[in-house]
Amino acid sequence: MASTNKDVQYLEEVSHLLDRAKELQDSASSFLSKMKHEEQSILQRVSALQSDLKKLQACVASASASETLDKREAEKLEEELSRAKCMIADGDVSSLLPSKSNGKFLRMFLGPISVRATRKDVQLKVKEEYNNYRDRTAVMFLLFPFALLILRYAIWKGCFPAWAVQLYQAWLLFLYTSLALRENILRINGSDIRPWWIYHHYCAMMMALVSLTWEIKGQPDCYQKQRGIELFLTWAMMQGVAMLLQNRYQRQRLYTRIALGKANRMDVVWGETASVEGQLWLLYPVLFILQGFEAYIGILLLMTAVTSSVSEWQVVVCGGLLVIMASGNFANTVQTLSAKLRF
Amino acid sequence: MASTNKDVQYLEEVSHLLDRAKELQDSASSFLSKMKHEEQSILQRVSALQSDLKKLQACVASASASETLDKREAEKLEEELSRAKCMIADGDVSSLLPSKSNGKFLRMFLGPISVRATRKDVQLKVKEEYNNYRDRTAVMFLLFPFALLILRYAIWKGCFPAWAVQLYQAWLLFLYTSLALRENILRINGSDIRPWWIYHHYCAMMMALVSLTWEIKGQPDCYQKQRGIELFLTWAMMQGVAMLLQNRYQRQRLYTRIALGKANRMDVVWGETASVEGQLWLLYPVLFILQGFEAYIGILLLMTAVTSSVSEWQVVVCGGLLVIMASGNFANTVQTLSAKLRF
């Protein structure tokens, strides 16, 4: 059968479209390879600059030490050099630099996939979303234990049912896992978060996991047996309040950072602390009280384990973890505070 | 004090270095903006092509229906058009297309960060790493329950201690969470994995979580009380064997896909199944037996809940989940099989 006119027309259109698809495919390939090439050449320039910078820094330092260079002059030069360093570390160049590799925790959960956002605005959005997440969480942190404590007398006749407490503990496990993952991601994206705050969430994950296996005893005499749970819930509510305060403060810091725009890291440290100093006077005392209470509950649990005859291993582990977390939190809060006071 | 020669020399070197840093910064900025611009223009061409393609497909279909176009001719044209479609969906163009947004599960754990690898070779590496991870896991899947079953008589005098079983359950919880996260990431990176295999891991996560809260009773008479655990461990070992078989088969599939290189998706379906057909004859029966056993344990648990007087809610939930997983696995395995037989 001979082809009709219609057939020929379609055939032409289709083959034209296939040509266009091929062309497009070629443009995409050549674009990607060109991009890779240019990126490579910029990276080479960066590493050359970085090594020159290091050499010059060493020269200036040694010249200043051997007094062949005026001290004041040397300081000015060093400042200029660190400005150059910041330009590379914070500007558009930084988004081309190879990212830190995923830490052990991220590799364990996600494998080797890259979680870095190259664009600065995306990075800031991720940070903002993290802050929002913490805000929503803080509210839950207040309401969940509050509801449990209320319902105990309103409905449950003075005794927590095991499932309700376990639901709460499962939620905590999910929450801490998610926070630990998100904070690791923020680190890859250039956040200066102290490693401890992430380790702290690993400890909290462990504790939630262990407390899930903890048998919750009911009637009779449950008031005595559930004293630990009550203390823990009270502390959790206090932590909710602290989280809300901390979030408000850290959100404001982020806004200052965004407002300062392309300013480099050093400028930011100057600018941002000034705008939120007032809040810090409220935040720090609350944090210290909370950390004290955390340690208190931990020690109480450890003492129970020592004095009571049939002690479960979960009591010891949770008590130990609480004490470790409280001391770590305290040490790191003090260190942050003293770093801030130095400015 | 006048500047010495040395001072002037350093000053010049430092200011030269700062200039270089600024230049670099500018090149990086202009590179990034140029890149974004070119990407945009390619994306515009893609969407124009896609809409023309859709129109042409509709024309051909209606012409073929109204018989103004020869049926055989129309089929050939349709094939050409789907080749053009694959070229866009699989080639370098695809790595420029905006990625699927993170599903609910990924958003819950990671937030809105993008987990897409743009380069094809990186995507394949992620897939390969996932396969390796599953291999390592499958070995653990065999050894962990095996060790528990052996140690029960060798050391524990016929009774599982609670902590050992709970350690195993905690490991399962971590494992399933990690698999679910990784599979969601693979989906974003273009894998055709059926949604069910991911839901299946959500169910498994739920089950591990619930079984963590399940009180494990010891002496006296623990053989009777721990019958459920024993069955579960036996099943877990069988699953280890199935996973090893499945992995071997899927790794070979991936190698075929890599070897076929830039071939499009349709070619791959042709090529890959042929090379592994032999393994399928072993794999499918094993899978069906396993699914039957899974359903059997589920029903056993549900029956325990009905017949025994004091039943814990965990028994009902775990039994139900096992039955759901078994039926879902069965349905999806059958669907995959029938899709393969159609070729």
Ligand SMILES: CC(C)(COP(=O)(O)OP(=O)(O)OC[C@H]1O[C@@H](n2cnc3c(N)ncnc32)[C@H](O)[C@@H]1OP(=O)(O)O)[C@@H](O)C(=O)NCCC(=O)NCCS
């Ligand atoms: C002490 C504290 C207020 C200091 O906050 P800060 O002024 O933001 O501290 P830094 O200047 O060192 O912050 C550096 C980075 O770490 C982040 N960061 C600091 N503490 C953090 C925390 N606890 N969790 C997550 N991120 C934190 C900051 O957001 C900042 O990120 P960025 O580089 O992306 O902008 C804060 O660390 C805090 O509230 N910690 C919690 C203390 C605690 O004990 N909580 C539990 C109570 S028991």
Ligand SMILES: CC(C)(COP(=O)(O)OP(=O)(O)OC[C@H]1O[C@@H](n2cnc3c(N)ncnc32)[C@H](O)[C@@H]1OP(=O)(O)O)[C@@H](O)C(=O)NCCC(=O)NCCS
């Ligand atoms: C049935 C089975 C062998 C088919 O495998 P297959 O031939 O690779 O299936 P498909 O062709 O549909 O695969 C499409 C994609 O999904 C992936 N995939 C299929 N089943 C998967 C599973 N169970 N887990 C993870 N990924 C899976 C494949 O790797 C492939 O990925 P790609 O697009 O990135 O290459 C496989 O699904 C399987 O073993 N399922 C497990 C069955 C089970 O019941 N397990 C538990 C026992 S109780």
